[in-house]
Amino acid sequence: MKIAVDAMGGDNAPKVVIEGVEQARDLYPDLEFDLYGNPDAIKPLIKNDQRLHIIPTTDDITMGEEPVRAIRHKKDSSIVKAATAVKNGEADAFFSAGNTGAVLAAGIFIVGRIKGIARPGLTSVLPIAKPGASRHSFVYLDTGANAESKEKNLLQYAYLGKFYSESVLGVENPRIALLNNGAEEDKGDTLHKAVWQLLNAQDDLNFIGNIESGDLLYGKADVVVSDGWTANAALKATEGTAKMMLTLIRHGIMNGGLRAKLGYLLLKPVFHKIGQAMNTSTYGGAVLLGLKAPVVKTHGASDVLAIKNTIGQIHTMLKADLIGKTVDFFTDNPEVDKSVKSE
Amino acid sequence: MKIAVDAMGGDNAPKVVIEGVEQARDLYPDLEFDLYGNPDAIKPLIKNDQRLHIIPTTDDITMGEEPVRAIRHKKDSSIVKAATAVKNGEADAFFSAGNTGAVLAAGIFIVGRIKGIARPGLTSVLPIAKPGASRHSFVYLDTGANAESKEKNLLQYAYLGKFYSESVLGVENPRIALLNNGAEEDKGDTLHKAVWQLLNAQDDLNFIGNIESGDLLYGKADVVVSDGWTANAALKATEGTAKMMLTLIRHGIMNGGLRAKLGYLLLKPVFHKIGQAMNTSTYGGAVLLGLKAPVVKTHGASDVLAIKNTIGQIHTMLKADLIGKTVDFFTDNPEVDKSVKSE
Structure with missing residues (x-):
């Protein structure tokens, strides 16, 4: 199982992101990580590159940027490239501590909604x-x-x-x-x-x-x-x-x-x-539920522990096949949609 | 200045209401109180009847009752009679620690809105x-x-x-x-x-x-x-x-x-x-602003101090002529209403 990680997102990125990912890597032997970001910034921080791969990106989406505009224009940002990898089946989940709006927009517009889901819900x-x-x-x-x-x-x-x-x-x-x-x-x-x-x-x-x-x-x-x-x-x-x-x-x-x-x-x-x-922090990050893959965002100020725990949460979601179960339900129960008059 | 008091409202009424009112009466020599409720329950609790008058009522609106229905049917309740006294100019403000919905309904339907105010707002x-x-x-x-x-x-x-x-x-x-x-x-x-x-x-x-x-x-x-x-x-x-x-x-x-x-x-x-x-409690009760007189509701669990402070708050509203100033503004500025396209 592979997680696409936005290594550049968060107040203390990439340092705490890398540290959290390495701790999670040591804890979960069945996880691999693709780290999206600036190799010059990431590489020196890695202590052990087992099951860690760097995917270079050149652009950054900062905290204040208008989200939808940012994901449309910054094609070579860590957020857009990591989300695109998930969309293309190159990774199973997307994790970021970066710009919340941009992560949500990348989830909805790049990873995409499960068929039948009108609006994904941000879940804590x-x-x-x-x-x-x-x-x-x-x-x-x-x-x-x-x-x-x-x-x-x-x-x-x-x-x-x-x-x-x-x-x-x-x-x-x-x-x-x-x-x-x-x-x-x-x-x-x-x-x-x-x-x-x-x-x-x-x-x-x-x-x-x-x-x-x-x-x-x-x-x-x-x-x-x-x-x-x-x-x-x-x-x-x-x-x-x-x-x-x-x-x-x-x-x-x-x-x-x-x-x-x-x-x-x-x-x-x-x-x-x-x-x-x-x-x-104990309980992991916020998950945008209703998408075709786990898209998980932790607070920009997350520390190493919060990031490690959030990776653990993604690990559980993948192991339990949460997405598969959700897809099956909304395929088998289109009436959940039809039962509603409004919209 | 006279306050119409619902003596029967609140978890510990009429006891704490009477005590709070007596403390406020001693503090504000320019205030008089009409206590609406069951005289048999109220009278024995009064220590000093200076500037306190009992107005007997026979009916009760309890905490769980449907508010609008209650004020329509229970004409001889302390809430309805106290609000009606304010409407008729027999008192300058209405105070209650009783059923919130009934107090709001009595404020809106009995005391009445200031001309130009579409919806009174509950204010804390x-x-x-x-x-x-x-x-x-x-x-x-x-x-x-x-x-x-x-x-x-x-x-x-x-x-x-x-x-x-x-x-x-x-x-x-x-x-x-x-x-x-x-x-x-x-x-x-x-x-x-x-x-x-x-x-x-x-x-x-x-x-x-x-x-x-x-x-x-x-x-x-x-x-x-x-x-x-x-x-x-x-x-x-x-x-x-x-x-x-x-x-x-x-x-x-x-x-x-x-x-x-x-x-x-x-x-x-x-x-x-x-x-x-x-x-x-220090800051008084909730005021339904936009009515023709102060209508003030404290928490059902209010203690003597909260009730005394709320009476103090009503005293300030009356002294400052808050209602008069509000009426003047909405009379002089009908454009506050006209400037809005919707509704």
Whole structure:
């Protein structure tokens, strides 16, 4: 199994990308890597070139660039060339820590959608932080690939999320919930009321009803389905608040004199555990589900551990044949598409 | 100035309501209160009946009831009678800790909208938690009165929020931002792109552009304007995450043995400060802006302090003549309405 790696993407590329890939290579003997990027920058960083191949590229898509324009014009960039290799069957998955929009655009326009999928959904695995919860993470999509969504898209996200939860996280009969602004069946705007009915009508979905954004980290569902707009707002608010709480604690300790610093030393194991529980790096990158191959994006600020874990996540997706299962389902069940009146 | 109080609303009503009102009464000599509710339940709780009058009601709207149905049928409930008194000029403001939907419905259908306002916006004052920030709170609307919004509604929220920020919080030339899923001008769905242009085109608004939900507590804006759907999702995610972080800390301390408990004792002042910074009770209740009188709702679980502070907030609104200023503006500026093509 071969992964096409954008070696040039991310705040600390290519250094942390190469280091993360080498650690993953040592962990998974059945993985090979094609590293797309500037050989002069990449080569000196490689410690051991076993199962690593450099594919030279000359162009760069930077973080601020307009994504669709960039992938159209920068044909010799690491993102475009790596995605094209996946499209051509030269690699099985595409990994990048670069420009999110460009990675998504390369996924959709180069790797391509699975037949029957209207809109791929950006999927994150998020921590269940609640102490004592029986599971440690849940699948959340669409976290922002689409600013505007239709009923059909959300129905398809439910299946995409279900297959991911089953195949990659090993959850049996995952509980699927709809992100909405209230718990009851009749809550929400026109779209969410209709999606509730649609999800509830599917015999092969273990639909448990609505979930509110305040309950995301509480482990009530294994898959949370949402339009990209709402999920993105809730995700950013969750991350921003967690960060702010940690800032407040750090600030309080720094300005609380010796007493606070002593308290911090004693509570260090507790803070360490909280940091681990809330750390999204543990759970890998964001996957654009609904494409013909795994296309996975980690945060630009990802460290070596996050990159290694994300490669592990891709490894599981490939081993479990997530894509094959998804393709089979949407081939066998065209009614998932037909059952929807709108769009 | 007289406030019509729903004495029966809230998890601990009428006890905490009466206590909070009495504390506020002692603090503001220019306030009078009409307490709507069951006299047998209210009377024994009153310590001093100065400037307090009981208006007997016989019916109750409970927390789970369908709001519009409830206010139509329960004419002798504390919510309906208190709102009707405000409508008839017998009181200047309406306060409740009861069924949110019923309070909003009573505000819209009984107290009534200011001429020119299409949809009132539910408004919260939220803490700016960032250490060292020059201000301590910002105005946030619509936090959920409307699941579906149009351009015009968001433009009106900007003015309603601006007047609130100026009159009640004393902010000069408040910075107004649009909650969106990206920082740049061209971000968002059709609605948010159009609202950006509209806000930017108003000479009398200090529009500073988009804000993302992850930055809400960072103090970048004095007024954050949003459709009710998105603001509600971001607000609940913010509250849920803050609560989860505190749960994780508490759980870690309880299960961390003597060492963690000692650490906690040393860090207690730090945690206390964080609790204060994040405590929304300090900032009063949610105001339904755009109505002919202040209609203010606090959380059902509000304690005496939250109720006292909310009465203080209503006192400031009345003293500053927020409603009069809003009415004048929408009378003098009908073009705020006409400038919008849609709706």
